[in-house]
Amino acid sequence: MSKMGGFFGKVLRVDLTTRTSSVEALSPEFCRKYVGGALMGAKFLYDETPAGMDPLGDDNKIIYLNGPLSATDTPCASRLCIVTKSPLTGTVTAAFSGGFFPVELKRTGFDAVIISGKSEKPVYILIKDEKVSFGDASKYWGLNIFDAQLYLKEDLHDQNLRISCIGPAGENKSLMAGVFNEARAAGRKGIGAVLGSKNLKALVVKGTHEVPVADVPAFKKAVADILKHFKESPMVYPVFSKVGSACALEATNALGVLPSHNWENSEDVDWDALIGPSKISELNVTKNPCYKCPIACSQVRLVSKGRYSGISTEGPEYETLFSLGSLLGIKSHEFTVVADRLCDELGLDSISAGATIAFAMDLYERGLFTETDGLELKFGKEEESLRFLRMLAHREGFAEIFADGTRRAAKIIGKETDKFTLEVKGLELPAYDVRGLKAHGLNFATCYTGADHNKGYAFQEVFGVPVPHPVERLAIEGKGKLTKYNQDFAALFDILTYCEFPAVTALTAVFQQSMAAVMAAVTGFDYTEEEMWVVGERLNNLCRLYNNREGFTRSDDSLPEKIKKQPLKFGLSKGEMISQEDLDFMLDEYYEARGWDKNGIPSQGKLQELGLA
């Protein structure tokens, strides 16, 4: 290898307690093995933080990372990864966002920024290449995420700065607070509360370093091959570019696996006609692509008539059409635009926020929680939902009970209300009724950070992608092996900080091969397709080790009661559920495929094989 590309070989450490920073070198061996993104972040967190620490305490760290492809000409590689211990789930977690911040962060010349300690007062960190400074964030505390970015740029006299920040939800340490850059959310698992606990309002970056590429001709060829796959895909440009992730709703609605009314699915409704991709795309006004993305899935939408006229948002994505649409029994596509915008402003994870409101509505209608300060929390109520979102972010009134998500709310309320929560390890379920998608359900049960759809997406079941082979979505047998495949597949894009969407649409059959080619060209390491699979598997095992150390066991790899005991009522998945017996069968198969014992503990042999022993 003539020179190492892709990496700068440096990590920046920032201590908020002492307001100091230092730079450490990363060895080429470390870079090759831990690559970047979720894997490098999990390695730092595992090695540097004590077991059992309070996620909102001084010991926890916030780790910002990219992968080696960021800020190169690789299409769709502008992704930010933030790793920390989640205060919502108690697990290691990694959250992601796109946009332009990720590239600017990489150009500061660091492969990772590790933030530790706690500031006494609100603070922002400014990184301009190697220069690190701290600023008083008192005047930005309380601002929404758009205003915070606007005023920081104004005050620092530089419109080209890129900013990652929290809104009121993060400041108030709501466990459904995200971290936002531009209008992009690294939304889930309560990572915004970790920034809030450190009094860290924002990370502001500007960089001028070019990312070195080891073999430019090979890199150009690898990129051309990726773009060729994009062009040949029947989905990427013809559909995905036009409507974005919303197109998933057509599939889930058709299969009867789009959850509604807090997963009661109590009405046989054609949600596709009400809030589906065709309907929501009527509001499209422009697009806002990430850096070097030719797909440009992110749609900017504007309501131009009626009660919400004049309100725009970047989104809503598919997940928000569910969480602030069907899940609340709200049939207005225009409302989802407004609620999406409000979640962004407040710095809320729109999935957990919507799921928590749906849970509260379910309890209200059952008469199990009615002390709502006069707020009529019935399904379908729009104004009440918007009010509740604001209350959640500010921990206002009765919303204090719900501001940390459904698991904690059920514990406070009691009355066996945990029967009506839909969460795994504390993380609210995303937009897939896994009673009709068995491998997707097994991923929710076993994913290292709770019910996260992106970390083991069963694209075979939801979308019919025949990779590695066609799959019957309702079958139980074979789903353990398939889930291992899907999680290790997804781990790679989380490690490389590559966008999931092209990975599971245009590149599905060749993803590891394509990434090996571009990674070898960029870094100069002789990465192979096989090694790409190994690094993915390494992430899932390292995270398992972290969670085992925190006390997680097989009993935590579970599914909510409604999924296990309440069959679906309508549509093409009518009668389906995942019983405990089915889950146990799939878990046994999954653990065996992973080389873990019956309790979900990785074997020494497996750890040695992955270089983790």
Added chain:
Amino acid sequence: MVTIEIRSLSYVSEIFPAKRFAYDVDEGTDVHQLLKKLDAKYSLGQYIYDEKGVLSDNIRIILRGLDVRFMRPEEWTLKESDIVLVMPILAGG
């Protein structure tokens, strides 16, 4: 005569009169015979058959909630009010 409902998604739905429509077939017709009829009437074949003329891996035909690829032949026969979903590979999420 048996009346079923044909449903389709995304770009495949553009060849049909609607995303959901009722369709009559003779009693005893199975799902593969139905697909041949739909091919003859709407040129569906370009979306569902591969170059060898067999059902492509890039399409799912869902009958009573199940992918016909995994159903036994005796389950293929269409019944009154059956829903047949023609589902190309999609994406999103």
